[in-house]
Amino acid sequence: MSEQFKQALDGITRVRGVRGALLVTDDDGLVIADAVMEGVRGDAVAALAASLSARMARATVGAGVGEQNFLQLQAEHGTLLTMPAPNGVLVVVLAEKDVNVGLVRLEMLRAVEAVK
Amino acid sequence: MTAELAGNPDSLVFLELGEALRRRGQLYAAAKAAVAGLERHPRLADSHDLYARILVDMGHLQQAYDEWQATVELDPRHRGAHKGLGFLCYRWGDLDGALEHLELAVAADPMDQSVVQALRMVRDAAAELTEVVEEPQQSLFQGLDGADHGMLLFDTRGRVLGGGMSNQLGEDVSKDVAAYVSGGCQEADRSSRILELGDWHWMVVEGVGGSMHVSRSESDTLLLVARDGSVPSGRLAVLADRAAEVALQWLEAQQP
Numbered sequence: 032m033s034e035q036f037k038q039a040l041d042g043i044t045r046v047r048g049v050r051g052a053l054l055v056t057d058d059d060g061l062v063i064a065d066a067v068m069e070g071v072r073g074d075a076v077a078a079l080a081a082s083l084s085a086r087m088a089r090a091t092v093g094a095g096v097g098e099q100n101f102l103q104l105q106a107e108h109g110t111l112l113t114m115p116a117p118n119g120v121l122v123v124v125l126a127e128k129d130v131n132v133g134l135v136r137l138e139m140l141r142a143v144e145a146v147k
Numbered sequence: 148m149t150a151e152l153a154g155n156p157d158s159l160v161f162l163e164l165g166e167a168l169r170r171r172g173q174l175y176a177a178a179k180a181a182v183a184g185l186e187r188h189p190r191l192a193d194s195h196d197l198y199a200r201i202l203v204d205m206g207h208l209q210q211a212y213d214e215w216q217a218t219v220e221l222d223p224r225h226r227g228a229h230k231g232l233g234f235l236c237y238r239w240g241d242l243d244g245a246l247e248h249l250e251l252a253v254a255a256d257p258m259d260q261s262v263v264q265a266l267r268m269v270r271d272a273a274a275e276l277t278e279v280v281e282e283p284q285q286s287l288f289q290g291l292d293g294a295d296h297g298m299l300l301f302d303t304r305g306r307v308l309g310g311g312m313s314n315q316l317g318e319d320v321s322k323d324v325a326a327y328v329s330g331g332c333q334e335a336d337r338s339s340r341i342l343e344l345g346d347w348h349w350m351v352v353e354g355v356g357g358s359m360h361v362s363r364s365e366s367d368t369l370l371l372v373a374r375d376g377s378v379p380s381g382r383l384a385v386l387a388d389r390a391a392e393v394a395l396q397w398l399e400a401q402q403p
Binding site: 072075076079080082083086087089090091092093094095096097098099100101102103104105106107108109110111125 | 314315324330334335339341342343344345351352353354355356357359
C-alpha cells in the first residue's frame with residue numbers, strides 16, 4: 032500500500048468508533064487498500080458497499096439529486112459510509128452506529144484528495 | 148430417537164427428532180440436531196426444510212429463507228419449502244413472490260387446506276393492493292413542505308403508494324425513482340445482513356444537486372424525501388421524520 036493511501040486511511044481509522052476504512056474500485060468492489068479492525072471482513076465490506084453505492088447512484092440521478100457524493104446507511108448496530116473519489120475509486124468506512132459522522136466525513140474527504 | 152441417532156449418526160431420525168424438539172420449543176437443541184443432520188446429509192432437501200422451520204421459530208427469517216431456497220434447489224416441488232417461502236414473502240410484503248410459492252405448494256399437494264387458505268388470503272391482499280396502486284395518494288403529505296414533488300411512499304417492490312417525485316424539469320419520476328430506490332434498499336438489506344449490522348433504519352444520499360433520505364417503516368414500506376442542495380441534511384432528517392409520522396397514520400388508516 033502506498034504511504035499516501037495508508038496515511039489517508041489511518042486518518043479515518045483514528046476517529047473513535049471507526050471499525051475499518053477502505054479504498055475500493057467502484058465498479059466491482061475490489062479492495063485497493065484497507066485498514067480494518069480484526070474481525071471485519073474487508074472484502075465483504077468493499078463488495079457490498081460498492082454494490083449499494085452503484086444501486087443508489089441510479090436513484091439519485093433519477094430523483095434529480097445528481098451525481099452521488101456521499102452515502103450513509105444507518106443500521107441498528109453500525110453505519111456504512113461511502114464517498115466517491117477520482118479514478119473509479121470509492122472510499123468506504125464501516126463504523127459503530129454512534130460514530131461522529133461529521134469527523135469521519137472530513138477524513139474521508141482527505142482520503143479523496145489523496146487518491147487524486 | 149436420541150439414542151438411535153447416537154447409535155447410528157447417519158440415521159435420518161434426526162428429522163423426526165429435530166421436529167419434535169422444535170414443537171416442544173427446545174429450539175437450540177432442535178437446531179443442533181438439524182445442523183448435525185445437515186452436515187451428514189447436505190443434499191437432503193428435508194434437512195434444509197427442517198432447519199428453516201427452526202430458524203423461523205428463532206426469528207432468523209433471512210437465514211430461513213436461504214435454507215428454503217436451498218431446499219427447492221434440491222427438490223423444486225418441495226411443498227413445505229414453498230409454503231415457508233410463501234409465508235416469508237408475504238411477511239416481507241412481496242405478494243407476487245408469496246403467490247408464486249403458494250401456488251407451487253398447492254400444486255405439490257392440492258389437499259393441504261392450510262396452503263389453500265393461505266393462497267386465498269394472499270390473493271385477496273394482492274387484489275386490495277392493486278386497487279391502492281392504481282390510485283396513489285398524491286395528497287398524502289399535504290401540508291408538508293414539498294409534499295407533491297419531493298416525498299414518496301412506496302412498497303419494497305417499488306409500487307408507489309402516495310406522494311410524488313419530480314425532477315428539475317417538473318416531470319413526474321415517481322415510478323422510476325421508487326423502482327430504483329427499492330432496488331437499492333434490497334441491496335441495503337443484503338449489506339446489513341452480511342455485515343451483521345442489524346436492521347437498517349435510514350439511508351442518506353447526497354448528490355451534487357441535493358440530498359435524499361430513505362427510511363423504512365415497520366410495515367416494510369419505504370419513504371423517500373428528496374430536496375435540493377439548499378436544505379441541509381439535518382433539516383432533511385426532520386422533514387423525513389414528519390413525513391414518516393404522516394405516512395404511518397395513513398398506513399394505519401388503511402388497515403381493515
